[in-house]
Amino acid sequence: MTEDARPRTSRISGFHKLSAQQRIDRAAAFAGLDEAQRAQLAAPSNIDAHLADHMIENMVTTIAIPVGIATNMRVDGRDVLVPMATEESSVIAAVGNSARQCYDSGGFTTSMSGTQMIAQIQLLDVADPHRGRLVILEQRAEIERICNACDATLVKFGGGFRELEVRVLDTPGGAMVITHIIVDTRDAMGANAVNTMAERLAPELARWTGGRALLRILSNLADRRVVRARATWPCAVIGGEAVRDAMIAAYHFADHDPYRAATHNKGIMNGVSAVVLATGNDTRAVEAGAHAYAARTGRYRSLSAWEVTAQGDLTGTIELPMAVGLVGGAVKIHPTARALVAILQVKTAEELARIIAAVGLAQNFGAMKALATEGIQRGHMSLHAQNVAFAAGAVGEEVGEIARRLIDRQSINEEAAGLALAELRGGR
Numbered sequence: 001m002t003e004d005a006r007p008r009t010s011r012i013s014g015f016h017k018l019s020a021q022q023r024i025d026r027a028a029a030f031a032g033l034d035e036a037q038r039a040q041l042a043a044p045s046n047i048d049a050h051l052a053d054h055m056i057e058n059m060v061t062t063i064a065i066p067v068g069i070a071t072n073m074r075v076d077g078r079d080v081l082v083p084m085a086t087e088e089s090s091v092i093a094a095v096g097n098s099a100r101q102c103y104d105s106g107g108f109t110t111s112m113s114g115t116q117m118i119a120q121i122q123l124l125d126v127a128d129p130h131r132g133r134l135v136i137l138e139q140r141a142e143i144e145r146i147c148n149a150c151d152a153t154l155v156k157f158g159g160g161f162r163e164l165e166v167r168v169l170d171t172p173g174g175a176m177v178i179t180h181i182i183v184d185t186r187d188a189m190g191a192n193a194v195n196t197m198a199e200r201l202a203p204e205l206a207r208w209t210g211g212r213a214l215l216r217i218l219s220n221l222a223d224r225r226v227v228r229a230r231a232t233w234p235c236a237v238i239g240g241e242a243v244r245d246a247m248i249a250a251y252h253f254a255d256h257d258p259y260r261a262a263t264h265n266k267g268i269m270n271g272v273s274a275v276v277l278a279t280g281n282d283t284r285a286v287e288a289g290a291h292a293y294a295a296r297t298g299r300y301r302s303l304s305a306w307e308v309t310a311q312g313d314l315t316g317t318i319e320l321p322m323a324v325g326l327v328g329g330a331v332k333i334h335p336t337a338r339a340l341v342a343i344l345q346v347k348t349a350e351e352l353a354r355i356i357a358a359v360g361l362a363q364n365f366g367a368m369k370a371l372a373t374e375g376i377q378r379g380h381m382s383l384h385a386q387n388v389a390f391a392a393g394a395v396g397e398e399v400g401e402i403a404r405r406l407i408d409r410q411s412i413n414e415e416a417a418g419l420a421l422a423e424l425r426g427g428r
């Protein structure tokens with residue numbers, strides 16, 4: 001199709017009613033894709049196209065992210081193989097390497113505050129908001145009844161309404177009455193479950209207070225669902241006191257400077273998000289919760305803490321909200337996620353959350369140790385060198401050879417890879 005003949009408008013009514021192939025054709029015509037690009041979009045994946053089409057809207061294709069398995073993880077006395085979905089090299093190697101160094105000292109010990117989610121209901125135009133607050137609190141039993149009536153299955157599995165909190169929020173737009181319903185969602189992430197309750201409850205709150213209900217939605221600051229992990233790395237195993245102390249100085253930097261804390265916590269989320277994604281859970285929910293929790297004191301801080309034990313070893317702890325589930329959302333319907341959950345051998349959402357926290361701590365140890373000693377580039381870039389070789393056009397056994405040459409020359413970029421590839425193909 002010539003440049004001039006290409007359709008130019010994104011205003012496409014009924015795009016959702018087309019088949020996936022028809023959507024590819026429309027998008028390809030719009031963007032001027034060639035045959036190879038069209039074929040790539042239409043290529044089969046390990047998720048059934050019919051299922052993918054029903055999981056989201058306007059589906060055209062799927063994008064495969066590699067899933068690797070982190071080794072050496074021992075969590076609460078049990079050895080686990082942890083699937084991680086990530087596009088970033090060295091992430092999975094770092095977890096295996098970190099876990100190896102604390103395996104003999106017991107691995108990771110975890111705990112969790114519970115599996116409770118918070119839903120918020122915003123009331124506006126309450127003439128007497130402080131009175132309204134008490135009126136709502138007086139209705140606790142009725143609120144519990146309404147919430148639990150929304151989800152008999154959840155109640156059957158031991159979940160349901162737990163607590164009620166009501167605050168008056170003074171805002172530039174006037175006072176608002178904010179109600180929190182706290183619900184144990186057990187093995188579900190729980191967003192849909194608590195949103196249903198909030199929407200059902202809102203008209204009653206408005207009626208009782210004479211106000212007007214506006215937002216009715218869960219909070220991703222899931223601080224009733226906080227998971228914790230700790231581990232101790234023997235000083236001798238990690239390379240001695242100088243390494244230990246450098247890592248602690250790296251932690252203090254992160255905990256006192258938001259510019260560093262953002263990167264430090266990104267490193268933690270390299271591990272956390274990879275397991276969340278591999279198990280079909282909602283990465284955005286967990287990431288929003290983690291960063292909001294990191295800022296809960298009013299200052300954005302490290303999600304982990306690092307100290308020296310009485311024996312002189314390095315001990316690390318991590319604490320963050322972990323709203324993940326084993327039922328609901330995509331977890332139950334994505335066949336690959338189901339198979340990856342089976343590798344973890346977890347029976348409850350809490351067990352899954354605990355493993356994810358342990359991975360986050362291991363990931364943080366790996367990055368901090370590299371940063372505080374030789375720098376990130378040696379380990380990370382030597383693994384990344386293979387991606388650079390691919391990008392320069394290397395195929396088959398050329399990839400490993402080009403990566404080796406780039407590492408030897410300490411020049412890991414596409415231009416150097418192009419030169420190395422030309423040399424290799426020229427017989428040098």
Ligand SMILES: CC(C)(COP(=O)([O-])OP(=O)([O-])OC[C@H]1O[C@@H](n2cnc3c(N)ncnc32)[C@H](O)[C@@H]1OP(=O)([O-])[O-])[C@@H](O)C(=O)NCCC(=O)NCCSC(=O)C[C@@](C)(O)CC(=O)[O-]
Pocket residue numbers: 071072088089090091092093094095096097098100263264265266267268270363366367368370371376378379380383
């Ligand atoms: C990369 C390593 C592990 C090398 O570390 P090393 O000491 O050279 O590794 P090694 O070859 O001696 O092997 C030790 C173990 O590491 C693992 N390992 C080693 N190589 C592999 C591999 N190819 N595939 C799978 N696993 C591997 C494996 O467990 C192995 O044990 P073994 O299996 O031999 O008994 C280390 O340098 C490291 O952990 N670096 C940190 C990497 C990292 O953090 N990457 C994340 C990306 S950077 C980023 O996004 C976050 C950051 C850094 O900005 C966060 C922050 O600033 O805080």
Ligand SMILES: NC(=O)C1=CN([C@@H]2O[C@H](COP(=O)(O)OP(=O)(O)OC[C@H]3O[C@@H](n4cnc5c(N)ncnc54)[C@H](OP(=O)(O)O)[C@@H]3O)[C@@H](O)[C@H]2O)C=CC1
Pocket residue numbers: 151152153154157159185186187188189190191192193194195218220282285325327328329330
């Ligand atoms: N801000 C956010 O984070 C938002 C996220 N979401 C999305 O919501 C989805 C997750 O919601 P969620 O409520 O978990 O999903 P679902 O509603 O799909 O699943 C939860 C339901 O599963 C049933 N269930 C069966 N067994 C159990 C068990 N052992 N424990 C608990 N529940 C059980 C329950 O009842 P029943 O069978 O009666 O349904 C429960 O309500 C994700 O896709 C997420 O992306 C949605 C809105 C906002």
